[in-house]
Amino acid sequence: MTLLERAAVRADRGAAGIDRQGAGTDRGARADHHAVAANEVHPEVVLGGRYRLGAQLGGGSEAYVNEARDLLSGKSVAVKIFRSTDSMDNAPFRRELEIHGRLRHRNIVRVLDSGDTPSAGGVGSQKSRSFVVMELVGGKDLRGFLQDNPASPEQTAAWMTDIARALAHVHRRGIVHNDIKPGNILVDFASDPRGLGIAKLADFGIALNGRHAAPNSSSGTPHYLSPEEVCGGTSTTASDIYSLGLVALECLTGTKAFPGPPLESMVARTLGEPRIPGTVRRRWSMVLHAMTDPDPAGRPSASQAVGMLRRLSW
Structure with missing residues (x-):
């Protein structure tokens, strides 16, 4: 049978x-979502010298996603910024990059780039966070x-x-x-x-x-x-x-x-x-x-x- x-x-x-x-x-x-805190990253920041952050698109317990403008290509992209500031315990970022980043398929959102957010000095300043740049789905x-x-x-x-x-x-x-x-x-x-x-x-x-x-x-x-x-x-x-x-x-x-x-x-x-x-x-x-x-x-x-x-x- x-x-x-x-x-x-x-x-x-x-x-x-x-x-x-x-x-x-x-x-x-x-909806299966967590509250997304406003201004997770300082406004007007340009990540990696290339991606100017725009509006937040959503978020979860491990990361949040912003729309961004790729200043080199002029195209809109999505940037997933991981909440962890501990480079030794950033498993979600590594998993996303090492598994998702290598996949190329018409029906899988494509990873384009990755890097770290800038780390500002001073008391109470934000620590560096890892991010992944993906295609922005229309x-x-x-x-x-x-x-x-x-x-x-x-x-x-x-x-x-x-x-x-x-x-x-x-x-x-x-x-x-x-x-x-x-x-x-x-x-x-x-x-x-x-x-x-x-x-x-x-x-x-x-x-x-x-x-x-x-x-x-x-x-x-x-x-x-x-x-x-x-x-x-x-x-x-x-x-x-x-x-x-x-x-x-x-x-x-x-x-x-x-x-x-x-x-x-x-x-x-x-x-x-x-x-x-x-x-x-x-x-x-x-x-x-x-x-x-x-x-x-x-x-x-x-x-x-x-x-x-x-x-x-x-």
Whole structure:
């Protein structure tokens, strides 16, 4: 029995038990972000003698992102500035640079440069911080998009195919992204103004490979962890596929597959598969069941997922 045939059996079984009231409302859903402090870096600063900082675009516990102007090329870029001021404990920066910085793919946000912020002298002055310069994507992340409305099946198929291609690229290189979620998927509408937009994978701050093990303090975002990760297992390429399946389901329904507080959401993952509403077409349901199989061995590879997702747009 093939992956899709096994998924079809589970899809039919799940459809028979769907609550007539549907998926309901994710009352606990909030954007996965941390407050971004104003003026993290002194205004009008030019990093590396080249990047003049502009408005902040967002931030998290380990870094924040500003728009900037590349004074050499005249182009706008994104600068990710890491909060740590300890050069001996700047693992997120090193991980981003050594893993993300070497990747070149149409569906992965490209790293362009790196360096350190200036360190001013005097009492209470700011210490030097590391930064990474990336391409500025002319669009927004899926988290912001889904706050307004669900994506169409056509958009979802196109964007998830793009990210599955990106995952196939990184998985072949022995890399696990380890944090697939809407906030780490950017949709570039500027590069595809007459189409559905090009989805790009971002933020490799907790990615894994042979040289970088799982961080002690973080292992993905609770609402998108795979069952094996929830139970304390190691994140693998199959875990990335599970998380992408949850993102695809959220795109189609507009709600998280496992809503609620983080602990409640994670416990629910160990008790059963995500509920797929009857409003989701059966072809989609089969693919989603395959990607979110509780058994990692039962999930498609990223390359297989590309094929499954592409066929949904035919």
